[in-house]
Amino acid sequence: MGMHDKSLNILVIDPNRMRASIIEEGLREAGHHDVTLLTDMSNLMRQVVDADPDVIIMDLENPNRDVLEHAFQVSRAARRPIAMFVDRTDAAATEAAIDAGVSAYVVDGLKKERVKPILDMAIKRFNVIERMRQEIDAAKTELSERKQIDRAKGLLMRTRGLSEEEAYQLLRKTAMNQGRRIAQVAESLILAAGLLGGDPTK
């Protein structure tokens, strides 16, 4: 049986379990069933040798890229994985991968056409995960800002005897006058209250 007929053994190395699973799912959807996830980085070389993969997908944040590349270099085995893009024939794909934060290694001799769709999928999913992460970060910031505003309102209600609506209007007006965001004004207020003898809402 030639290399073409055999299903590809794919190893996904990523300490981020969630991301590794999302990549794995994508690979399975694309019809690859021989997928191994490696999320524990200890004894990396041993684990890679044991998995004996045709293709390796690894995130760029992983400091173990140098470890992996060295393992290939000293490997005396016939099956020696090499970096996916050792030449410049596919500069756009290389750049897309680096932009997305993913690298790939393939066993020498494996046809590029067989591996390209795998990498394309990984790039797409890495990009989606990154967008999700940014959205989560933004949501977290928004949530904490809303909490700050609530605390500032409470502070004003207690110290100045305002209603909730009046407290909010005061924050809004101050923000407008100062050309700042309401959350920023709320933060300054909480900070100032802290300096002036503790935040009574705490």
Next chain:
Amino acid sequence: MTETAQTTTITAGFIPLIDSAVLLAAATQGFAAEENIDLRLVRETSWANIRDKIAVGHFDIAHMLAPMPIASNLGLTPLPTQMIAPMALGTGGNAVALSRDLWAQAQRHGATEDGNPARLARALRSVIAERPERLTFGIVHPHSSHHYELAYLLGFAGIRPGVDVQLAVVPPALMPDALEAGQIDGFSVGEPWGSVAALRGIGVIATTKSAIWRSSPEKVVGMRQEWAERNAETLAGLIRGLYRAATWCDDLKNRETLVRMLAAPAHLGIDAAALKAALDGGYGSGADVAPAAKRASIFRFAAAAASFPWQSHAVWFYSQMVRWGQTPFREKDAERARRTFRPDIYRAALSPLGVTIPSANSKIEGALEVPTPVGATRGQLVLGPDGFFDGRIFDPDRLLDYIAGFEVAEATSDSSSR
């Protein structure tokens, strides 16, 4: 320079190590800005990332292991790119550390606290003879001075790296943990990781780069040759800014600011005590036994032409690539290696500053036993001592003889180490 001069942005990748100091200082202490350069720093996690991001143009320049651009020009790495190194980022700065257990054993066999490399190497040979298990040493990259220095040290005592001891690549920041976990028995790494291991009581700094090869180069500023050609003027400005930054880093008056700058979370994000110990020559396990003169020579950023890209250094790295079987010897590759380092660009960029620069592009390593005045573009330049602990002389013009002279070497098994 006028106020209307255009500011050029340069994006630089760096790995969080003390020897990135010159780049960090240029960006944060105003030296790049004086040259109308907005130097943007991007912290990276692996040398592979630095290589890839330089290759695709995400980085204009980067903090690089000195042998890296040479390996790239010889096609030994993925994404081979024509690169140059027009400036070095200093000399010294690596430590060879051993686990406490191994150090104790080495001491029983004659290793001494002054970091004498010859005694250390012989002691390790005796230790290896009596230990049933093969020792493993951590290095940061196969194309690194850390690797070549450690291999040189071991080879001196007839220890064959990869045969008598195992070499494993471990990311710098993970070295102390790997040592503590017993995954490795020792390592050769850029500071502050040796000092971190020593301060944590995990390991002992057994010797240093500057004891193995005095005044030896460590990192360089590397870039695509094509970028350097397209941005010749910007590059000249950058070199001037980096040169001033290097001088600033050397000045002990700035030591506290330097430590604070390095310790910042966005830079190295490491405890200031370890950084200070490393910069001051934090030797041994609390008992500081290194003589003052030696400590002073551990890190050098600008003094004694520390930032000059000696072509003899590039050729020495090539000699070790051949020695350890990473590439077969070819005359034209030796020439490629030599031309990767560009003292011509360095000299032209710095000529307006009127500073003292060596007139020669190469020197014979090991020729200077004591500090010696040498030919310079102006003023007086004192170099040395330089050379290797074993007294072997490296003459870049007698390269083949030099390589053939090593008893411990690995025959090249194939045409590339890819």
